[in-house]
Amino acid sequence: MGSAVITLRRMGAYLRAHGVDDWAAYIEALPPEGEEARAFARSQAELGYPDPFKPRTDRGRFMRKNLPGFAPNPRALSVLVTLEGLRERDEPRSPEDFESRLVAASWEHWEPIEGGVRVAWTSGLLPLERVDVAETATHVTITLWERHPPRFREDGSPSLPHAVRMARSTEVALAAPVGERRVMNGATGVEIRRSDFPSQSKDTGAAPE
Numbered sequence: 001m002g003s004a005v006i007t008l009r010r011m012g013a014y015l016r017a018h019g020v021d022d023w024a025a026y027i028e029a030l031p032p033e034g035e036e037a038r039a040f041a042r043s044q045a046e047l048g049y050p051d052p053f054k055p056r057t058d059r060g061r062f063m064r065k066n067l068p069g070f071a072p073n074p075r076a077l078s079v080l081v082t083l084e085g086l087r088e089r090d091e092p093r094s095p096e097d098f099e100s101r102l103v104a105a106s107w108e109h110w111e112p113i114e115g116g117v118r119v120a121w122t123s124g125l126l127p128l129e130r131v132d133v134a135e136t137a138t139h140v141t142i143t144l145w146e147r148h149p150p151r152f153r154e155d156g157s158p159s160l161p162h163a164v165r166m167a168r169s170t171e172v173a174l175a176a177p178v179g180e181r182r183v184m185n186g187a188t189g190v191e192i193r194r195s196d197f198p199s200q201s202k203d204t205g206a207a208p209e
Helices: 002-017 021-028 035-046 058-069 074-084
Strands: 101-105 109-113 116-123 128-135 139-148 166-173 182-185 201-203
Touching: 002 021, 002 035, 002 058, 021 058, 035 074, 058 074, 101 128, 116 139, 128 166
Parallel strands: 139 182, 166 201
Antiparallel strands: 101 139, 109 116, 116 166, 128 139
């Protein structure tokens, strides 16, 4: 735990040196026994515990240029851990870690429209590649598939997750109106009840298969 305390202090000093005082205080206040602090310590251990703190990704560009645009928050911290930390589960790397992948997106709302339904969800700036629809007499199951980038870049550094998330929606064609059927989220297996929601940004080009 001592190495984590030292790492947090050195990270704080690095951030203060670049005028990012609010994030410096936030990092210094992290519990040293927490996964974030231990991830930062593992990363610095791999680099030989440099003093002062040495960024491992893009020469610290995210810390110097991007963090000042966000108030300290858990989501941005998660991005920072991905870039500057080393999680235990990240250490074994397979060829699949360097390939893009399809991930089922969890969606939140739906409303009926002519010829089908409109579903809404929140995600980063990820392409909606495919929509799968399974219809039975009692259920309609809709699965949205987003294309995620590789977990790691070619140089072995972690890919940057999308820190900015946005409300999105897409129209899904159905063979028959929903009627009394239950509408299911294919990513979670949970029923999503109908709800009216404001019009959102609309994706196009992803047809049900």
